[in-house]
Amino acid sequence: MESRDKIVVKLPCKPEYVSVARLTVSGVASRIGFDIDTVEDIKVAVSEVCSRIISVAGSSEKQYEIWFDISAKKLTISFSAKIERINCIFEDDEDGLGAAIINAFMDEVEYCPEGKDYILSMTKNFEVISCNGL
């Protein structure tokens, strides 16, 4: 598999389509080689972000996008949506259940990106054999 593939999914800000996001992310994560438990974790984390976007979007007429960036070492998933006056979608809820789940399942999470074209970005690394002298 080459080093930088991109996949994008654009969905309406409606609760009924979060299941579509879950299926797509499962497909991507398993295809690129994550094991079944990790696929489940990534799916759950993505679903939390989707739900949050839908909750804060305020209008079901809006759409959001999920970007998958696939490289040899990691999968980065970014979300974009035109949500007015909101930069941090998990603001006031950083110790909530949703954020706790995302933090536990992803390796890196960028919650409040400044001046970026996405509103949240998170990364899962492929496991690599440690060379840290262990």
Next chain:
Amino acid sequence: MESRDKIVVKLPCKPEYVSVARLTVSGVASRIGFDIDTVEDIKVAVSEVCSRIISVAGSSEKQYEIWFDISAKKLTISFSAKIERINCIFEDDEDGLGAAIINAFMDEVEYCPEGKDYILSMTKNFEVISCNGL
């Protein structure tokens, strides 16, 4: 469910991601209420188009898009890709196995759209009770 939802998936022109398209279309079709057999049919038809696009695209650096248009009466799935000099992706193969499958499973197929922003479009109707005097 409201009358016109749109979902878009953008994928690399690479065989390994056709399975992602299949999962996504299964998710969409089942979410909007098609029965399990019809979901399978639509999935198979979409997969045929994806494979064909990848075959004629010529380069795995390209991307293609699948557009889902959801209305109360039907699901329309359109495909777009920047493929030079090709307007009809099933040209010379209209009696091939792929086209036979698509024709059998979808209610309408537009194979060679002229002056459109898609290269193929197909529709599956929700079953409706016939009022044709039957």
Next chain:
Amino acid sequence: MSSELIMTSVDSDQEAKVVVSGEIDIYTARQFKEKLYQFVDNSTKDIVIDCSDLDYIDSTGLGIFVGALKKARLTDRNISLENIRDNIRKLFNITGLDKLFIIR
């Protein structure tokens, strides 16, 4: 494939039991919340929720479990969760909710 949620419940002399199957997410949550809260309100016994066929739950769903527990506690009752699958059990551990519920 489809993420439907089914909740069935029995409130007899012996037990107050809820069986949830399918997926509890932002789409199915509202309906689930209503049904579960109503069940907790109408029952007078400790409640058992059987999760054998619960495939998926998100933070919205977990919040509803917590809400139901708070309701139950108002009348000194408890909620225990039965037959939770590993993927869901993991969520209870991560969020610390495993310490709130009786899990068996």
Next chain:
Amino acid sequence: MSSELIMTSVDSDQEAKVVVSGEIDIYTARQFKEKLYQFVDNSTKDIVIDCSDLDYIDSTGLGIFVGALKKARLTDRNISLENIRDNIRKLFNITGLDKLFIIR
């Protein structure tokens, strides 16, 4: 979830049998084609393909079955397909390939 394809084969005195499981699509097709054609070339008996665990096949995969049959016919042999699931059987009917293969 993952659309891997597994093909195992036995070529004994009694039978020449291939078991395919998983998904045959544009991604897994090339590898499948090589293996199946090689098996047909190396065997001298009629060939049975067991499709019990074949979840999915697309036109590329069907084309490979046809190609294998043409190869087999060159030496007067046949290919029969066993235990095809309904969703895949449907594809054979639609394409007319059900008349080409012995399906049982």
